[in-house]
Amino acid sequence: MKNRQPRASAAVQYPAQAVPRSREEAGLPRRRSPRWVKVLRRDKKALFGLLVLLGMTASAIFAPWIAPYDPRAQEFEMLLPPSAAHPLGTDDLGRDLLSRILYGARISLFVGVVTVGLAMIVGVFLGLLAGYYGGWLDSLIMRYIDLQWAFPNFIIAVYLVAIFGTGLENVIVAVSLAFLDDFARIARAMVLSLREEEYVLSARSLGASDLRIMGKHILPNALAPVIVQATVSVSYAILAEAGLSFLGLGVKPTTPTWGLILSDARTFISRAWWLGVFPGLAIMLTVLSINFLGDALRDLFDVREYREETKR
Amino acid sequence: MTRYILKRVVHALLVMWAVATLVFFMLRAVPGDPLRAMLFDVGDPQAAEELRRKLGLDQPIYVQYALWLGRVLQGDLGNSIYGSRVSVSRILKEAIPRTLSLAGLAFLIALLLAVPAGILSAVKRGSLWDHTFTVLAFLGLSMPDFWLAILLILVFAVHLQWLPAIGYVPLSKGFWPWLSHLILPAIAVGTAFSAILARMIRSAMLEVLRLDYIQVAWAKGLPERRVIFKHALRNALIPVITVMGIAFALLMAGAVIVENVFAIKGLGRVLIQGILNRDYPVVQGAILVVSAIFVFTNLLVDVLYTLINPRIRYEE
Numbered sequence: 001m002k003n004r005q006p007r008a009s010a011a012v013q014y015p016a017q018a019v020p021r022s023r024e025e026a027g028l029p030r031r032r033s034p035r036w037v038k039v040l041r042r043d044k045k046a047l048f049g050l051l052v053l054l055g056m057t058a059s060a061i062f063a064p065w066i067a068p069y070d071p072r073a074q075e076f077e078m079l080l081p082p083s084a085a086h087p088l089g090t091d092d093l094g095r096d097l098l099s100r101i102l103y104g105a106r107i108s109l110f111v112g113v114v115t116v117g118l119a120m121i122v123g124v125f126l127g128l129l130a131g132y133y134g135g136w137l138d139s140l141i142m143r144y145i146d147l148q149w150a151f152p153n154f155i156i157a158v159y160l161v162a163i164f165g166t167g168l169e170n171v172i173v174a175v176s177l178a179f180l181d182d183f184a185r186i187a188r189a190m191v192l193s194l195r196e197e198e199y200v201l202s203a204r205s206l207g208a209s210d211l212r213i214m215g216k217h218i219l220p221n222a223l224a225p226v227i228v229q230a231t232v233s234v235s236y237a238i239l240a241e242a243g244l245s246f247l248g249l250g251v252k253p254t255t256p257t258w259g260l261i262l263s264d265a266r267t268f269i270s271r272a273w274w275l276g277v278f279p280g281l282a283i284m285l286t287v288l289s290i291n292f293l294g295d296a297l298r299d300l301f302d303v304r305e306y307r308e309e310t311k312r
Numbered sequence: 313m314t315r316y317i318l319k320r321v322v323h324a325l326l327v328m329w330a331v332a333t334l335v336f337f338m339l340r341a342v343p344g345d346p347l348r349a350m351l352f353d354v355g356d357p358q359a360a361e362e363l364r365r366k367l368g369l370d371q372p373i374y375v376q377y378a379l380w381l382g383r384v385l386q387g388d389l390g391n392s393i394y395g396s397r398v399s400v401s402r403i404l405k406e407a408i409p410r411t412l413s414l415a416g417l418a419f420l421i422a423l424l425l426a427v428p429a430g431i432l433s434a435v436k437r438g439s440l441w442d443h444t445f446t447v448l449a450f451l452g453l454s455m456p457d458f459w460l461a462i463l464l465i466l467v468f469a470v471h472l473q474w475l476p477a478i479g480y481v482p483l484s485k486g487f488w489p490w491l492s493h494l495i496l497p498a499i500a501v502g503t504a505f506s507a508i509l510a511r512m513i514r515s516a517m518l519e520v521l522r523l524d525y526i527q528v529a530w531a532k533g534l535p536e537r538r539v540i541f542k543h544a545l546r547n548a549l550i551p552v553i554t555v556m557g558i559a560f561a562l563l564m565a566g567a568v569i570v571e572n573v574f575a576i577k578g579l580g581r582v583l584i585q586g587i588l589n590r591d592y593p594v595v596q597g598a599i600l601v602v603s604a605i606f607v608f609t610n611l612l613v614d615v616l617y618t619l620i621n622p623r624i625r626y627e628e
Contacts, residue, residue, distance in 0.1 A: 045450075147327060147334075151561065152561050152564075154568075162595045162599065163339055242456055246458050248588055269462060273466055273470075276466050287454040287456075288454035
């Protein structure tokens with residue numbers, strides 16, 4: 001502390017051998033932890049969500065290494081209750097339930113993230129176009145978006161599967177399309193509020209192209225609400241995929257996904273409660289964690305809610 | 313006022329027309345469309361040709377569309393191509409009361425849970441009650457309804473054996489048989505909705521409780537019950553009603569899945585079975601009816617809202 005210097009001249013007057021060892025020594029204010037760290041420290045729910053999600057993601061990525069058995073191997077006794085060898089028991093075909101749930105995380109998380117990613121890209125693009133150009137393009141796009149808005153996302157997804165047919169690819173397309181209306185609405189609302197901002201007007205008067213204005217000046221400022229929406233949407237998309245798989249509209253019957261495992265379990269729950277309990281627990285934990293994180297993100301970005309939380 | 317309602321009715325009809333048209337054309341535009349799959353399933357080319365003509369598929373698409381729309385308007389939705397070829401409108405006519413009683417009962421249960429929970433959380437903000445309800449609401453929102461359905465069957469049908477696990481009995485066969493079959497599915501459907509509702513009532517109540525007139529009511533020394541129920545709750549419910557439409561839509565969406573768990577042959581089960589059997593007249597009909605229920609509940613809520621809230625302006 002003895003060689004503490006007045007702040008203003010600190011940087012120039014240090015002799016080479018007396019390099020300060022900490023920021024305090026250099027007379028600089030202590031580095032503040034980033035805001036998200038503070039949010040996590042204060043918001044235990046968000047911390048819980050983050051940890052669970054990290055765990056789920058890790059189990060999805062590393063499933064081949066951490067799963068105790070092959071999820072498709074029918075080599076054990078059927079309907080074994082949870083035990084040391086099979087922590088979550090086995091199913092009606094003698095497959096290890098824990099391994100199936102770990103592998104199931106792959107499809108569920110993948111579909112949730114990919115569908116929302118697609119929905120976000122297409123939806124934001126449509127919303128930008130509608131809001132920026134207005135006129136007939138706006139009417140055309142928004143008429144469709146409003147039509148879709150009249151129905152819950154899950155119902156739209158079921159309708160689209162009815163039209164496109166069942167299967168994983170079709171489910172991905174259906175869920176992506178079903179969720180794009182939320183993003184289009186947010187993007188359009190943001191464009192409308194930003195379009196007349198002075199910095200946008202000045203960019204335009206400098207001769208910036210429409211593409212540049214939209215991409216460089218409007219989109220970055222519209223990002224926060226889009227990200228918050230995306231988080232919420234991922235949880236609903238995971239629920240939607242699980243629901244579709246549960247109804248038999250999703251992946252092929254051999255693929256382990258949470259919805260499908262639950263669907264298979266229905267016949268056997270009178271004899272094997274674990275089949276009915278654990279896959280659903282995995283879905284709920286994931287969705288709950290995303291919802292917790294979504295709430296924290298909303299606080300972090302200070303985003304007011306653009307939609308009622310009742311739609312999914 | 314009348315003009316506003318008229319405008320909303322016209323809008324609802326337009327939405328229905330758009331849904332019908334989109335479904336009609338999309339079902340025919342998608343590669344490997346169900347129609348062609350259906351013809352393929354027939355196998356014999358001559359029989360397929362005959363079926364084509366019978367279904368009017370040899371005519372230009374706009375003629376098909378006009379004929380189809382005309383028939384739909386007369387309530388003729390064609391026949392199921394599966395099994396005994398029952399008429400689609402008959403299937404739907406049997407399904408609608410099942411789905412509506414399920415959704416209705418779920419709505420009632422949700423209301424019974426959510427209103428007290430919401431009020432209590434708001435009035436005793438930050439208390440143990442509030443925290444408990446907050447956690448429960450988060451759980452309710454994150455729990456897939458079909459999983460809750462399975463858990464309920466597991467506990468109340470398999471273990472306790474208090475209630476039947478599957479099936480549906482119409483109300484005409486007695487109140488208890490009807491209720492006993494419907495109560496588990498209704499809880500499964502209503503839980504997520506009641507979680508949302510409780511949160512909304514809580515925030516609406518908090519908003520209102522801050523207002524001056526409530527402070528005045530307290531200051532006048534009115535009893536707590538009177539302030540909360542007569543002064544605060546009535547105004548807090550106004551914003552809640554606006555989302556009732558969306559919330560009821562959520563109930564319907566839940567019913568679509570949960571009916572399949574409990575083997576209730578309602579609209580949801582008809583729709584899903586239709587998709588799985590590639591029974592496209594049934595799918596088309598079920599989509600139209602489900603959509604109509606959504607559109608007209610939304611309409612009803614809008615009208616209700618204008619009636620309840622005197623502050624709203626009808627003309628723009």
